[in-house]
Amino acid sequence: MGDFNAKVGTENVDDIVGKHGLGIRNERGEKLIEWCQTNNIIERNTWFQQPPRRKWTWKSPGDETRNQIDYMMISKRYRNALLLAKTDPSADCYSDHVPVVGKFKLKLKKNSKPFNNIKFDLAILKTNQTISEKYQISVQNKFEALRDAEEVEQQWENFKSAIMEAATEVIPKVKRKAKQKWMTEELLNLMEERRCAKGNKEKYEQIHKKVQEKCNMSKENWINKKCKEIEQQRKHAPQTMYRNI
Structure with a gap:
């Protein structure tokens, strides 16, 4: 998305910006803080006390100045999930920016209800x-x-x-619908056959290879057909041609 080049500095702002930032806040930093306040976002790496070499994220050409303009931002609701944030200046990533590394602790909620994928044709x-x-x-x-x-x-x-x-x-089950316009009934049947062969690795690989070949062929045929239609519409129906394009 590009750089904001926003420096939030070391002044504490509510629970958005901590006092462990780096440098002096600039105008873009003010705008970034306003955006965070509107969206309940915290600039979390300004809340961890680190030495300056673990705070700066960008150095200017010639290594004259070093600024903190990259942030690890997180929703207020999950602020405690981010346990640590610091930069890694020793990383070899061919950039004038250095990566910001975080340590997370996630608590996953167990889904106690089994997922039922069966859809019946109730109509x-x-x-x-x-x-x-x-x-x-x-x-x-x-x-x-x-x-x-x-x-x-x-x-x-x-x-x-x-x-x-x-x-x-x-009640019969709802038939599987094609998600792509170039998908055919033959391909859907092959995919169902592949799904049923999941326990047999060798058979699954054979069917999977066949599915990929058929998909590529079907997609190419569909595109070629559309191109021919567009060429035929070029002289007689330009509006339809542009809509199809």
Whole structure:
């Protein structure tokens, strides 16, 4: 995104800028602080006490001056996740800037609910009377077999289980839709075959190679077809041509 060349200096500003910065604040530094205040962002590396050689991030040509103009910024909400921030002037990265290195501590939240990727074609219950009746009977039979539970939570679990089992048996799944315009039904079937072969490494690699070849071929054919259409529209339908481009 480019450099702000913003120097925030050593003066403390609320909980945005700490007193362990470097240099004298400039006008761009003021603008950066205003932006941080608006967006609840903290310039975290100004809060850690370090020697000057671990603070400067840029040196001018000829090594006349050294400034701190690169910051490790983080949302106020996660400020405690960043335990340490300092520069590494010894890093060989072919630049007049030096990297700012941080030490993070992340606490990941465990997702206790299993991810269910099954999508049923529920619209078919309104259009197909046979499937609708069959589904109702299946749900009723399964729930009747499990309705002896006395506790409300258990009754709910039984009811949910009856609905899901009946849906799996009766309602067809939604067909996988192509995300790319050049994707074909043959490719979608190959991808499904590849997904099913995940446990067999050799078979998976063979199908994966075939999928890549077919994808490249299908994409190229689609682009060539579009190019021919655009060429045909060049004289007779220029507006359509520009829209297609």
